[in-house]
Amino acid sequence: MPIVGFVLSFCMVATATALLVPILRERRKSRLLAPMRGLACDAPGGIGISVLCCGVYDPEQIRNLLSVEYADYEVIAVLDAARYPEEFAALVSDYRMIRVEWTPTGELAVEGIRSIGRSRKRRFRRLVLVNRAADTAAGDFDAAAAVAAYDYLLPVEADRWLLPGAIERLVAEAGEAPDGTVMSIRSPFGAPMRLLAREAVIAAGGYAGRPERTVPRKRRRTIWRPLMIRREKPSRLRRAAIAALLLLLAAGIVWAAATDRRSAAMLSLATVYVALAATYVRSLCRIPQKRRPNASGAGGFLM
Amino acid sequence: MRQKKSKRLPSGMVLGGGRQPMLPAPKRMNRILIVSDEEFLRDLMRFSLADLPVEIRCAAGADEMRRCCRRGLFDLVIVLHAAPFLCGGDPVRELRPAGLRRPVFYVVTWQQSEHTVLSLLECGVDQYLTFPLSLRRLRAKVAAEIARRS
Amino acid sequence: MTATLPMLWIATLIAGSLLLAGGLAAERLRQRRRGRDAVLRAKYLHILTVALLSERRTPPRFPLLDRPGARAILVETLVETIRATYGPDDELVRRIVAEYGLDRWLLQRIRRSGGYRRARYLAQLAHLPVAPEIAFRVAGHISSRNRYVRFYALLARITADPAEALHAIASYPTPFTATETAEILSVLRRGMLPIAYVPLLESPVENLRRLGVAIVRQFGIEEAEMQLLRIVDTDPSPELAFEALDTLRAMQLPLCRREIAGRIARLDPSLRKTLLRRMAAGGYAPHVLQRLFGAHERPYYEALVQSYKCTLACR
Numbered sequence: 001m002p003i004v005g006f007v008l009s010f011c012m013v014a015t016a017t018a019l020l021v022p023i024l025r026e027r028r029k030s031r032l033l034a035p036m037r038g039l040a041c042d043a044p045g046g047i048g049i050s051v052l053c054c055g056v057y058d059p060e061q062i063r064n065l066l067s068v069e070y071a072d073y074e075v076i077a078v079l080d081a082a083r084y085p086e087e088f089a090a091l092v093s094d095y096r097m098i099r100v101e102w103t104p105t106g107e108l109a110v111e112g113i114r115s116i117g118r119s120r121k122r123r124f125r126r127l128v129l130v131n132r133a134a135d136t137a138a139g140d141f142d143a144a145a146a147v148a149a150y151d152y153l154l155p156v157e158a159d160r161w162l163l164p165g166a167i168e169r170l171v172a173e174a175g176e177a178p179d180g181t182v183m184s185i186r187s188p189f190g191a192p193m194r195l196l197a198r199e200a201v202i203a204a205g206g207y208a209g210r211p212e213r214t215v216p217r218k219r220r221r222t223i224w225r226p227l228m229i230r231r232e233k234p235s236r237l238r239r240a241a242i243a244a245l246l247l248l249l250a251a252g253i254v255w256a257a258a259t260d261r262r263s264a265a266m267l268s269l270a271t272v273y274v275a276l277a278a279t280y281v282r283s284l285c286r287i288p289q290k291r292r293p294n295a296s297g298a299g300g301f302l303m
Numbered sequence: 304m305r306q307k308k309s310k311r312l313p314s315g316m317v318l319g320g321g322r323q324p325m326l327p328a329p330k331r332m333n334r335i336l337i338v339s340d341e342e343f344l345r346d347l348m349r350f351s352l353a354d355l356p357v358e359i360r361c362a363a364g365a366d367e368m369r370r371c372c373r374r375g376l377f378d379l380v381i382v383l384h385a386a387p388f389l390c391g392g393d394p395v396r397e398l399r400p401a402g403l404r405r406p407v408f409y410v411v412t413w414q415q416s417e418h419t420v421l422s423l424l425e426c427g428v429d430q431y432l433t434f435p436l437s438l439r440r441l442r443a444k445v446a447a448e449i450a451r452r453s
Numbered sequence: 454m455t456a457t458l459p460m461l462w463i464a465t466l467i468a469g470s471l472l473l474a475g476g477l478a479a480e481r482l483r484q485r486r487r488g489r490d491a492v493l494r495a496k497y498l499h500i501l502t503v504a505l506l507s508e509r510r511t512p513p514r515f516p517l518l519d520r521p522g523a524r525a526i527l528v529e530t531l532v533e534t535i536r537a538t539y540g541p542d543d544e545l546v547r548r549i550v551a552e553y554g555l556d557r558w559l560l561q562r563i564r565r566s567g568g569y570r571r572a573r574y575l576a577q578l579a580h581l582p583v584a585p586e587i588a589f590r591v592a593g594h595i596s597s598r599n600r601y602v603r604f605y606a607l608l609a610r611i612t613a614d615p616a617e618a619l620h621a622i623a624s625y626p627t628p629f630t631a632t633e634t635a636e637i638l639s640v641l642r643r644g645m646l647p648i649a650y651v652p653l654l655e656s657p658v659e660n661l662r663r664l665g666v667a668i669v670r671q672f673g674i675e676e677a678e679m680q681l682l683r684i685v686d687t688d689p690s691p692e693l694a695f696e697a698l699d700t701l702r703a704m705q706l707p708l709c710r711r712e713i714a715g716r717i718a719r720l721d722p723s724l725r726k727t728l729l730r731r732m733a734a735g736g737y738a739p740h741v742l743q744r745l746f747g748a749h750e751r752p753y754y755e756a757l758v759q760s761y762k763c764t765l766a767c768r
Contacts, residue, residue: 002459013466028569032576032601035536036632038413038434039639044667045631046699046731059391066390071416094391101759106752123389123422149734151727164340175632176600178692180723199723262459269466276473283480343533346495350502435539435643438506 005256005263009270016277023281026224030169037168041069045175048072048150049167049195054140055158057087059094065156066127068167074126076144080134081114088131092117095124102147107202110146112139138207145201151180154195155207159230163190166227170195173221183219184212189285190226226285332358333449334375336406338368339383348381351438352445365394372398377406378452379445385412385419388426395427407448411436490526493517497530501549505534505542512545512552524558531555532580539643547582556583560590568599575605579612579640588614595625604633612640623658628692634667641668654680659690666693670700678706686712695724702732709744717745725750733757 049072051065056077065075081088091097097117104110117129132143141155152174174182174195183197196211204211249271257264335357339345345361352359360377362368365387368380380398387394388410395408409430410423423431430444497515504513517523531546550556559581562574575591587609594606607625611618622637629637653665654677662684669677684697694716701708717725725746732742733754742754 006459006462009462009466013469017469025569028573029601032569032573035533035576036636038536039635040632041413042415042635044635047631063390063392067386069384069386069389069412069414071414071418103752103756103759105756122418122425124391125418125422126389149730172632175630177630178628180721262463265463266459266466269463269470273466273470273473276470276477280473280477280480283477283484342491343494343498344537346498347502347534347537350499351506434537435639436537437540438502438538439540442506 002260002262002266005260005266008252009266012270012274016274020277020281022222022224023284027284030225033169033172034165036172037165040168040171041071043070043072043171045171046072047152047171047174048074049152049154049170050144050148050150051075052141052144052148052153052155053077053157054137054144054155056156057084058158059090061158061161062091062127064161066124068162070167070171072150073167074128074149076128076130076147078130078132078140078144081131083134088129091129095119095127095129096121097127097129104146108142108146108206110139110143113143113146116147136208142201142206142208145198145206148198151198152195153198153201154193156193156228159232160191160193160228161231162228163226169223169227173223181219182221184215185221185223186212187223187225187227189224191228191230193228332356333378333452334358334360335445336360336362336368336371336377336380337383338362338364338380338387340364341383344383347438348383348441351442355442355446355449357445357449369394369398372406376400376403379409379448380406381409381411381445383411385410385414385423388423388428389419393426399427405452409444411441486522490522493520493523494526494530497527498534501530501534504545508542509545510548512549515553518553524553524555527553528555528559528577528581532577535580535643536639543582550581550583555581556587560587563591563594569601571597572599572601572605575602575609579605579608583613585614588617595621600627603627604629604636608636608640611637619661622660622664623656625660628690629660629663631667634663637664638667638671642671650674650677651680654684659693662688663693663696666697666700670703673704675704675706682710682712685716691719691721695720695728698728699731702728702735702737705735708732708737709741714745726753729754730757 049070051074053062053065053075056062056065057079062075062077077091079088079091096119098120099115100118102113102116104113112133112135114131114133117131119125119127128147130143130147132140134140137155137157141153144155145153152170154170170185173185176182180197180199183200184194186192186194194212196215200215201207201211204214249267253264253267253271256267333356335352337345337348337359338361339348340363342363345363349359349361357378360371362371368382368387371377372380382388399406407430408428409432410428411432411434412419412423413434415433420431432441500513500515515527518527531549535546556578559574559578563571563578566574571594575594578587578591588611591606591609591613594602595610597603597606603626607621611621614621650665650668653661653668656662656665665677666681666684668674669681678701681697681701685694685701688694688697698713698716701713717728720728729742729746729750734757739755739758742758743751746754
């Protein structure tokens with residue numbers, strides 16, 4: 001009987017520790033890299049990032065995405081002008097967009113693009129507007145990828161806000177290895193995001209082909225801190241799932257206590273350990289109110 | 304009938320025709336707004352300009368900059384990053400009252416690319432500087448700007 | 454034995470929980486101290502700024518240095534000020550570092566820490582004006598397994614002893630990344646390293662050539678065109694050859710050269726496309742691209758050039 005309790009508690013503790021250690025390391029690495037942000041903003045390694053937006057209609061979100069101070073950077077917003085005419089017209093007017101010629105390059109099979117717009121103002125040149133008939137998110141991302149000019153692609157959906165220093169952190173991670181070695185960088189916290197090399201997306205035939213799964217493990221990197229957040233609170237389903245998990249755990253401890261006191265003690269202590277680890281991680285990942293984009297008084301936790 | 308000339312007193316006060324002293328109009332202090340989301344850089348700029356005859360305010364970002372500029376007229380706005388000018392809107396034209404050349408906009412940024420420089424000048428920014436910055440040069444520029452305004 | 458194992462495991466869990474609780478308490482304390490530290494940082498910055506602008510010779514007095522964490526705040530304030538400004542009186546900063554023993558304090562921290570924390574202290578040491586003997590004290594860390602520790606140990610060594618900079622860079626075991634090159638360039642721009650680009654471009658050491666190419670790109674030195682073309686044509690490192698090629702492209706120099714066509718023919722297909730996209734975005738005309746790339750790539754670059762045409766017309 002104690003074996004079951006031992007194995008369960010060991011798994012819980014091992015999982016919590018396996019998450020805690022890289023988060024602590026990332027915290028130290030971020031503190032080391034933070035002063036280098038200024039040096040990286042002129043794209044010293046030529047590492048460019050194209051942000052592909054699907055379903056992004058909020059002008060504040062577009063401003064947040066464009067507020068990045070990095071030379072080789074662009075935002076490609078895919079909208080359906082027929083379905084959202086007012087939002088589309090507002091973007092065209094605010095950013096002085098003009099229609100430009102575009103023919104498919106053949107790298108990705110893309111359909112439904114009606115027009116491409118670029119700004120006639122130099123300072124808004126980083127924004128590209130794609131008018132496309134809406135179908136799936138993967139289709140929108142493929143259309144944006146076909147228009148993108150840079151080597152790394154970051155898909156972004158509605159209600160995803162970049163935190164200060166996010167792009168610079170991604171660039172620092174991509175630049176650690178020789179050109180083209182790093183093909184996927186993900187951040188599982190906050191609003192999970194994944195930066196992919198353009199070649200990986202093309203090799204998979206587009207986002208519908210799940211390019212993140214085709215990247216070899218040694219070319220993947222993980223950044224163990226949030227780089228993007230959502231303003232909406234977690235869904236009821238997610239909260240219900242967490243509550244159910246905690247109830248199951250409590251039931252397991254009660255059952256163990258009824259059969260073997262040592263198993264109950266191990267499970268209880270493992271639960272305390274995991275709870276402390278979770279609280280510690282939440283306090284490490286907490287973003288001060290003033291650093292949240294368009295802070296509106298919501299809670300500071302991101303996980 | 305001979306008119307009495309006003310008598311100028313040593314302190315600059317003037318005795319008017321009704322023999323009431325008229326105080327000289329108080330000199331308006333030049334107002335500078337420093338905008339940055341990094342507290343360290345705001346403080347660095349603030350301390351390096353502190354002994355000039357100016358009133359300094361600080362703003363933490365573009366939104367606060369707009370609020371401050373709408374509440375009162377500044378002579379000089381020093382923005383310590385380029386983002387407010389590159390992400391939408393036209394801050395210079397929005398915040399300058401029609402017909403006025405104030406506030407003057409200085410932008411200090413880490414970016415040095417030609418594209419950024421030209422974009423900022425296109426926005427109407429008056430002066431573009433890069434980090435690392437010479438504090439003495441900045442002080443001299445601000446002092447010259449103030450002298451020009453006076 | 455079977456009775457001991459659960460007890461041992463329970464004891465381990467208790468110890469681990471206590472450790473985590475301690476870490477959590479320390480983190481909460483640190484967050485509470487942030488406000489107080491911010492006030493102290495502002496105070497030190499004020500004192501430092503006034504001292505630098507008033508051209509005083511003697512180091513100013515920084516209060517409350519015996520408070521826990523105060524020395525770290527002073528070091529951070531000095532380093533951040535040096536990063537953000539140029540032209541401050543090096544001699545005054547040197548005297549501040551010596552007067553308050555900041556170099557010895559940092560060396561102690563470097564010895565006692567590891568990993569990224571050690572790299573951060575080395576990075577701070579690299580930005581302070583310190584005595585040349587410091588270079589020897591940090592040289593041992595250049596062989597560390599952590600990339601950042603290795604690099605910042607090198608940077609600390611070359612800023613402490615600029616006369617040995619080229620020798621130290623030449624013997625560095627790993628090729629520089631672009632960000633590392635940018636860090637060295639930032640030190641160079643501050644005038645802390647006296648390096649000329651011609652000997653670097655002609656050096657047999659890859660890292661020195663890489664640094665030379667970065668200097669040429671940073672300062673837009675068009676006179677270095679022939680040296681760059683030689684690197685593009687004959688350099689054994691494909692990454693460096695591509696970097697030199699991209700530098701020629703970034704400086705908008707003519708690209709219809711035999712050396713460039715030869716290198717492009719040998720490039721990886723993904724790098725060819727990357728170069729093509731950058732050339733199209735940079736405004737190179739289709740006839741230039743036609744001479745350098747194959748007929749099968751023509752529809753690709755024509756589509757790209759068409760897409761950028763309107764932005765070029767509006768510049």
